[in-house]
Amino acid sequence: MDDLDEHLLARLRDNARAPVAELARALGLSRTTVQSRLARLERSGIIAGYAVKVAPAYEAGRVHAFVMLTVEPKQAAAVNAALKRMPGVRRLQSVSGPFDMIATVEAAGVAEMDAVIDEIGAVKGVERTNTSLVLSTKFDR
Numbered sequence: 574m575d576d577l578d579e580h581l582l583a584r585l586r587d588n589a590r591a592p593v594a595e596l597a598r599a600l601g602l603s604r605t606t607v608q609s610r611l612a613r614l615e616r617s618g619i620i621a622g623y624a625v626k627v628a629p630a631y632e633a634g635r636v637h638a639f640v641m642l643t644v645e646p647k648q649a650a651a652v653n654a655a656l657k658r659m660p661g662v663r664r665l666q667s668v669s670g671p672f673d674m675i676a677t678v679e680a681a682g683v684a685e686m687d688a689v690i691d692e693i694g695a696v697k698g699v700e701r702t703n704t705s706l707v708l709s710t711k712f713d714r
Contacts, residue, residue: 639704643700
């Protein structure tokens with residue numbers, strides 16, 4: 574990974590469907606060079622796939638929260654597996670500090686969010702949860 578690869582990845586984070594010609598112009602490289610770099614980044618696993626970025630208007634109507642979890646000793650793998658099966662849990666991260674994990678949760682409304690939080694709290698191995706609702710997103714990369 575060099576600086577050009579980092580710039581290429583930044584451009585793809587902004588628009589994963591950007592044409593190679595557009596990426597090449599933005600980076601001051603030839604199309605062939607950009608295609609080769611993309612292929613190398615894909616082969617090496619640095620680029621693991623391309624994803625859909627949902628419109629802010631759609632996101633604005635949804636409820637998002639961070640659910641901090643305290644997990645009982647030796648239960649992290651079981652909690653991870655249980656939360657992975659919940660479609661409302663978008664991301665689960667292991668963290669340092671007073672909590673063991675943070676789940677990023679998304680729901681259609683407040684009632685649905687309440688149900689997801691209750692479902693997380695009922696998972697065997699989850700000792701305690703603390704939830705913060707997202708009021709607004711300032712930027713998302």
